[in-house]
Amino acid sequence: MRTKVKKEKVKFIWTPKKAATAISAYMIGLFFIYPYINMLFTSLKPRGELYASPSKRLPQSWQFDNYLNVWSKAPIGDFLKASIIVSVCATILVLIVSVPAAYYVARNRFKGRGPFLLLVLATQMFSPTALIIGIFREVKFFGLLDTWLALIIVNAGFNLAFAVWLLSGFFASVPVEIEEAALVDGCTRFKALRRIVLPVTLPGLVTAVIFTFVATWNEFTVALTIISSSSRQPISTGITTFIGQYDVAWQYLFTTTAIAIIPVVILFISIEKYLVGGLTAGSVK
Amino acid sequence: MDAPKIKNRRPANSIINALPWIGPALLLIVLVVVWPAIELIRISLTKITSAGTLEGFNGLGNYRLLFENPDLKAIAIRTVIWVLSVVSLTILISLPLAQLINQNFPGRKFVRWAMIVPWAASVVMTSIIWKWMLDLTSGEFNLTLQQLGLQNGQPVDWLRDPRYSFFVLVWIAVFVSIPFTTFVILAGLQSIPHDIVEAAQVDGAGSWQVYRGIKFPLLRNSLLIATIINLINVFNSFPIIWALTRGGPGYDTDTMITFAYKMAFVEYNMGPSTALGVVNFAFIMLIVLIYLRVTKATRDQA
Numbered sequence: 001m002r003t004k005v006k007k008e009k010v011k012f013i014w015t016p017k018k019a020a021t022a023i024s025a026y027m028i029g030l031f032f033i034y035p036y037i038n039m040l041f042t043s044l045k046p047r048g049e050l051y052a053s054p055s056k057r058l059p060q061s062w063q064f065d066n067y068l069n070v071w072s073k074a075p076i077g078d079f080l081k082a083s084i085i086v087s088v089c090a091t092i093l094v095l096i097v098s099v100p101a102a103y104y105v106a107r108n109r110f111k112g113r114g115p116f117l118l119l120v121l122a123t124q125m126f127s128p129t130a131l132i133i134g135i136f137r138e139v140k141f142f143g144l145l146d147t148w149l150a151l152i153i154v155n156a157g158f159n160l161a162f163a164v165w166l167l168s169g170f171f172a173s174v175p176v177e178i179e180e181a182a183l184v185d186g187c188t189r190f191k192a193l194r195r196i197v198l199p200v201t202l203p204g205l206v207t208a209v210i211f212t213f214v215a216t217w218n219e220f221t222v223a224l225t226i227i228s229s230s231s232r233q234p235i236s237t238g239i240t241t242f243i244g245q246y247d248v249a250w251q252y253l254f255t256t257t258a259i260a261i262i263p264v265v266i267l268f269i270s271i272e273k274y275l276v277g278g279l280t281a282g283s284v285k
Numbered sequence: 286m287d288a289p290k291i292k293n294r295r296p297a298n299s300i301i302n303a304l305p306w307i308g309p310a311l312l313l314i315v316l317v318v319v320w321p322a323i324e325l326i327r328i329s330l331t332k333i334t335s336a337g338t339l340e341g342f343n344g345l346g347n348y349r350l351l352f353e354n355p356d357l358k359a360i361a362i363r364t365v366i367w368v369l370s371v372v373s374l375t376i377l378i379s380l381p382l383a384q385l386i387n388q389n390f391p392g393r394k395f396v397r398w399a400m401i402v403p404w405a406a407s408v409v410m411t412s413i414i415w416k417w418m419l420d421l422t423s424g425e426f427n428l429t430l431q432q433l434g435l436q437n438g439q440p441v442d443w444l445r446d447p448r449y450s451f452f453v454l455v456w457i458a459v460f461v462s463i464p465f466t467t468f469v470i471l472a473g474l475q476s477i478p479h480d481i482v483e484a485a486q487v488d489g490a491g492s493w494q495v496y497r498g499i500k501f502p503l504l505r506n507s508l509l510i511a512t513i514i515n516l517i518n519v520f521n522s523f524p525i526i527w528a529l530t531r532g533g534p535g536y537d538t539d540t541m542i543t544f545a546y547k548m549a550f551v552e553y554n555m556g557p558s559t560a561l562g563v564v565n566f567a568f569i570m571l572i573v574l575i576y577l578r579v580t581k582a583t584r585d586q587a
Contacts, residue, residue: 022390029399097309104306112300134321157317218407268405
């Protein structure tokens with residue numbers, strides 16, 4: 001897909017103009033992570049400092065214990081378990097349905113190919129939010145209210161478009177001749193796919209996996225509507241249980257969001273290069 | 286090659302041959318998108334109790350109830366303001382940001398990473414963090430205003446004061462929409478061939494002239510795509526409003542999306558909520574059709 005060109009290390013020379021550019025860029029970068037830095041500081045404050053007046057930005061006594069105590073303050077373990085199971089299963093389901101579809105679409109011209117691709121593209125545009133009443137009734141019809149299975153299927157359905165479009169681009173980039181040569185040499189179709197095509201398309205697969213995982217991890221509306229028992233909540237809806245009737249245990253709320261946010265941010269950053277391509281596939285080329 | 290002849294009866298490009306490969310994806314789309322859409326339309330034409338029991342065909346009764354609702358007009362106007370203000374602010378801010386992070390400076394990678402964070406993080410969680418930062422007494426925002434001497438007298442209760450709460454929601458929506466938009470525009474900037482830019486510079490064009498005359502026109506496609514995707518995302522936006530105000534007080538910060546949800550799952554006013562669901566669905570469908578047309582046009586150009 002991309003040929004790696006070794007970038008020449010050009011020595012960077014500071015000029016006032018370049019310094020101004022760099023400094024404004026750093027400030028903007030800081031601006032966009034500041035809320036999350038604030039979250040980390042708050043998560044390390046003792047309870048008494050939360051509403052101290054005058055309030056301070058940094059914790060006066062750093063309460064690293066918050067990250068240990070939070071596990072007994074709320075069923076975080078259960079929330080995380082639910083999120084991991086639902087996200088992993090939705091990701092596997094997306095791979096199972098999108099890899100064959102993307103491969104076939106990249107390799108074959110058939111009647112209905114165009115409409116199929118447009119249908120897939122359209123599903124990427126529909127978020128479950130607008131259809132939530134219909135989704136709720138369908139899930140109820142199948143007797144799957146309050147189950148992870150329903151969450152898995154809905155999340156997989158709305159995220160398959162990204163994988164199909166991104167992967168078909170990767171598959172199309174593998175020259176047919178290489179694959180045919182492998183077939184002539186006695187590889188089965190499946191073997192050719194595994195030995196020749198998959199290694200080249202690995203970055204695409206990793207991107208599809210991470211994107212689906214993170215999107216499902218962060219999904220809110222469907223989980224809010226379908227999951228009613230508190231023991232089955234994923235973390236995205238589970239955190240709202242900290243906002244209690246009387247007050248909010250902000251320090252524990254934020255230890256939890258930190259635990260939920262940091263891993264997916266790292267995952268997302270690792271696929272930066274391919275994100276835009278997958279989301280605007282078929283348009284910006 | 287002596288492949289069995291029976292396989293050749295079907296033309297190779299028949300969709301029947303494709304079904305084993307694309308069938309599972311089709312099935313999933315039908316289950317998760319098509320079925321709920323048809324169900325929603327069907328229910329909107331049916332008499333339905335608050336418990337969800339169906340009581341026969343109702344014609345346009347649910348739609349009549351919806352349009353008789355005295356709150357609907359204000360909510361519809363607010364939805365238009367919401368979508369237009371969030372999308373236009375997002376685009377206006379993202380354009381210079383993309384230009385900035387396309388420059389060459391040390392640490393550029395880290396600035397780009399920082400800008401991905403609000404995109405990767407859960408929108409509900411980001412909204413809750415902003416809620417804390419805007420807290421009346423302990424929030425970062427009022428603390429900073431105070432330290433800068435910009436606040437005289439009473440601190441502002443940003444989320445409960447009806448003069449500000451809607452703007453706060455708009456701001457958070459802009460904040461979470463900027464990263465995606467900036468990266469789409471950045472991808473557009475990166476696809477502009479260097480030699481065109483260099484040729485213009487050799488001819489003596491200044492950097493602003495290069496941007497106006499060459500780069501901006503070439504960004505047309507990226508901007509179009511970013512605008513349409515944002516239109517849909519912002520219209521569909523639910524977690525920000527739900528986490529911060531639940532559309533309240535009353536219906537004062539509801540959009541058509543949160544209003545439909547509220548009617549269905551909080552007030553159990555099922556009939557009109559399904560009618561509004563269909564209206565919302567139709568609106569998104571319209572933008573999707575525009576999107577498909579636009580992307581088809583750009584694909585055909587390529």
